Amino acid sequence: MDFVLQQLLTGLSIGSILLLVALGLAIIYGTMGVINMAHGEFLMLGAYGAWALKAFFGLGLLESLVIIFIGVAALGYLVERGVIQFLYKRPLDTILATWGIGVILQQSARLLAGGELRYVEMPSILIGQVNIFGVSVAGYRVFIFAFVAAMFAITWFLFYRTSFGMKLRAVVQDQSMASCFGINAKRIYSLTFAYGAGLAGLAGALVAPLKSVSPEMGTTYVVDAFFVVVLGGAQSLFGTVASATLLGEMNGVLAYWYNDTIAKALVLLAIVVLIRFRPQGLFSTRIRS
Amino acid sequence: MALKRRNFLKGSAALGAATGMGLPHIWMKNTALAQASNGEIKVGVLFSLTGTTGIIEESLNKATILAIEEINDNGGVNGMRINPIVEDPASDPATFAEKARKLVLGDKCVSVFGSYTSASRKAVLPVFEGRDNLYFYPTLYEGRECSKNVIYTGAVPNQQQDEFIPWLVEKFGKKFYLIGSNYIYPKEENNYCKKLLEELGAEVVNEEYVPLGHSEFSSVINKIQSTQPNVIFSTVVGDSVVALHRQYRAAGLDPEKMPMASLTTSENEVAAMGGEAAAGHFTSAPYFMVHQSPENEKFVEAYRSRWGGDKVTHFVSEPSYFQVYMFKQAVEKLAASDITPPNIREAIKDVELIAPQGRVLLERENLHTWLWPKIAMAKSDGQFEVLQESPEWIKPLPYAAYPDQLCAEDGLQQV
Numbered sequence: 252m253d254f255v256l257q258q259l260l261t262g263l264s265i266g267s268i269l270l271l272v273a274l275g276l277a278i279i280y281g282t283m284g285v286i287n288m289a290h291g292e293f294l295m296l297g298a299y300g301a302w303a304l305k306a307f308f309g310l311g312l313l314e315s316l317v318i319i320f321i322g323v324a325a326l327g328y329l330v331e332r333g334v335i336q337f338l339y340k341r342p343l344d345t346i347l348a349t350w351g352i353g354v355i356l357q358q359s360a361r362l363l364a365g366g367e368l369r370y371v372e373m374p375s376i377l378i379g380q381v382n383i384f385g386v387s388v389a390g391y392r393v394f395i396f397a398f399v400a401a402m403f404a405i406t407w408f409l410f411y412r413t414s415f416g417m418k419l420r421a422v423v424q425d426q427s428m429a430s431c432f433g434i435n436a437k438r439i440y441s442l443t444f445a446y447g448a449g450l451a452g453l454a455g456a457l458v459a460p461l462k463s464v465s466p467e468m469g470t471t472y473v474v475d476a477f478f479v480v481v482l483g484g485a486q487s488l489f490g491t492v493a494s495a496t497l498l499g500e501m502n503g504v505l506a507y508w509y510n511d512t513i514a515k516a517l518v519l520l521a522i523v524v525l526i527r528f529r530p531q532g533l534f535s536t537r538i539r540s
Numbered sequence: 541m542a543l544k545r546r547n548f549l550k551g552s553a554a555l556g557a558a559t560g561m562g563l564p565h566i567w568m569k570n571t572a573l574a575q576a577s578n579g580e581i582k583v584g585v586l587f588s589l590t591g592t593t594g595i596i597e598e599s600l601n602k603a604t605i606l607a608i609e610e611i612n613d614n615g616g617v618n619g620m621r622i623n624p625i626v627e628d629p630a631s632d633p634a635t636f637a638e639k640a641r642k643l644v645l646g647d648k649c650v651s652v653f654g655s656y657t658s659a660s661r662k663a664v665l666p667v668f669e670g671r672d673n674l675y676f677y678p679t680l681y682e683g684r685e686c687s688k689n690v691i692y693t694g695a696v697p698n699q700q701q702d703e704f705i706p707w708l709v710e711k712f713g714k715k716f717y718l719i720g721s722n723y724i725y726p727k728e729e730n731n732y733c734k735k736l737l738e739e740l741g742a743e744v745v746n747e748e749y750v751p752l753g754h755s756e757f758s759s760v761i762n763k764i765q766s767t768q769p770n771v772i773f774s775t776v777v778g779d780s781v782v783a784l785h786r787q788y789r790a791a792g793l794d795p796e797k798m799p800m801a802s803l804t805t806s807e808n809e810v811a812a813m814g815g816e817a818a819a820g821h822f823t824s825a826p827y828f829m830v831h832q833s834p835e836n837e838k839f840v841e842a843y844r845s846r847w848g849g850d851k852v853t854h855f856v857s858e859p860s861y862f863q864v865y866m867f868k869q870a871v872e873k874l875a876a877s878d879i880t881p882p883n884i885r886e887a888i889k890d891v892e893l894i895a896p897q898g899r900v901l902l903e904r905e906n907l908h909t910w911l912w913p914k915i916a917m918a919k920s921d922g923q924f925e926v927l928q929e930s931p932e933w934i935k936p937l938p939y940a941a942y943p944d945q946l947c948a949e950d951g952l953q954q955v
Contacts, residue, residue, distance in 0.1 A: 254766070257762055258762070261758045261759060261762055264758055265756055265758060268756070365595075366594060366595050367595045367808075367811070367812065368595075368779055368782055368812035368813075369812070370782060370786065370812065370813055370814045370817070372814065373786075373790065378789075378790070379792065380791075380792045387792065389787075389790040389791045389792065390790075391790050392758070392790070460786065460790075461755075461783065461786055461787055461790060462755040462779070462782070462783045462786070463755070463779040463782035463783055463786075463812060463813070465779060467592070468779075471753060471755070502756070502759070503758065503759055506759030506760070507759045507762060507763060510748040510749060510750070511748075511750040511751060511754055511756075511759065511760070512722050512749055512750060512751050514759070515751055
């Protein structure tokens, strides 16, 4: 029984990291239809932010989170104002443009911080194990899980219980009609993009203590994030949660039974098969387009 | 360019002279071996300065350049300067092959120092074998290669493991968990490790490989916790090694009871993962920066004063450094007109010198190097503590895991 529970928790932990990484992308892609190839680099900047705030200002990870969120969100805002707002009607061009921005950010990080691998110190209060029904789990993983649950709740509240969220949903459903009712669609888009970017920054900072920090780190995460979003269905927040959990559990169980190499291949195969029969993803909401 | 009458005549005269001597001359010129000329010896330096392995290879480039500068400042080789031609193959095997071709055919280098990864070495091999040139390779690697065109100065599996595995079994116990990145190097190291474990009556509780660049080790750690090995034998490389160590620590595993034993964790990897995550784990290698010897003190000081006071030396940069001196000793035996790659190969056999790690010798049979393996424990300050040095130097046996094969002077033999 312990064994089953342990695998379940491992899957949840992997899933929560996936959700953390994918949430920002899901929001930007789901609401604005922008395929943001620079998502991985926003994440990388968050991780470097955590490293730099520690190295130069002595700030611990937890104290840095707010600064990192605001910093990366501000950068996202500038990117949206400077580039993406001109490309909304040209989806292919946004892929190219955001990919280019990603390359620029990657190389800037390399030039400024150097190409060597970095690490981010784990907050000392989160080192240690937590006992959950007789299974010991790394405290930091539990923290990530709780943090992601909170981020998700805040995002849900923002989208479904605030006037900003209502405007956003109106713009997503029919931009021109929403504009007729006096909603400033441009402003809504900029803020949403900034929010998504900020979430990516937080994700980078939070995964950094478990993984390594390098200018290229974003590339692997952005691929994972796209799997989650595509499988979950683009317009559905809960679809993103369901698909992150599913992928996390699948990864955990298959890696335990076989190994990580086979798990990766089988998970990809499962995604391909699912997409074949449900191209819209697991969950989808109907919208006018 | 305008075709002037004078040039045209000169050109056709030269052509006439060439044809007068007959065709063989043209062919001979084409296959003529690279050799030293104009009082300088051209060598290639082929380490990536950019790309994924750029950081580590840059340190190999620096160690090589340092040795060349030291030799030139001390009068060169028999009065001739070594002229290094530096190329950046950008961590890409295809570019490695292209640049190697340029160095060997275009620049006519008599030898090239280069490569960190096995993939890049394999990529340049046809160039050096086709032109009978020499490639000096400083990295520890998986063995199972027998080329008369490569001088191997890094360790092969038997040199890193012969002392290490029995030591681990005696100190920690007989249950081993083998984890590696999914490519040729970890598989060959594990092949040899399993052979040693079998001889010692020890047990492999699991052997598994993760994809290169893998960073989610929670399932691996679950398996480690449920199989409870005494030692985790890790040949995970790159950023995965950082993730593995950090997640091992987050999961609350204890290095004193279940240490990771590695052949690839050097001062560089420790710096990347942070001393706390590395502390208490073991590495076996012929060289550590803290090794006590006058030669090493000199090397570390020279390296830091040339490249910066915070730079570290490690078990790949040290061979990058001493192999240039081996090259020098070999070339010193040759007359200036005899400095060709095949002659250098003959001259470098049995060359001996005192490297920072101790006295090393180039084995004539397989062109690998006799080395001094050491077992060390990582400490939280980012350096290692050497716990045990091999009492004698160890002969390189690139086919140690394959008893029916032997690398001899005239190539690979079946026995």
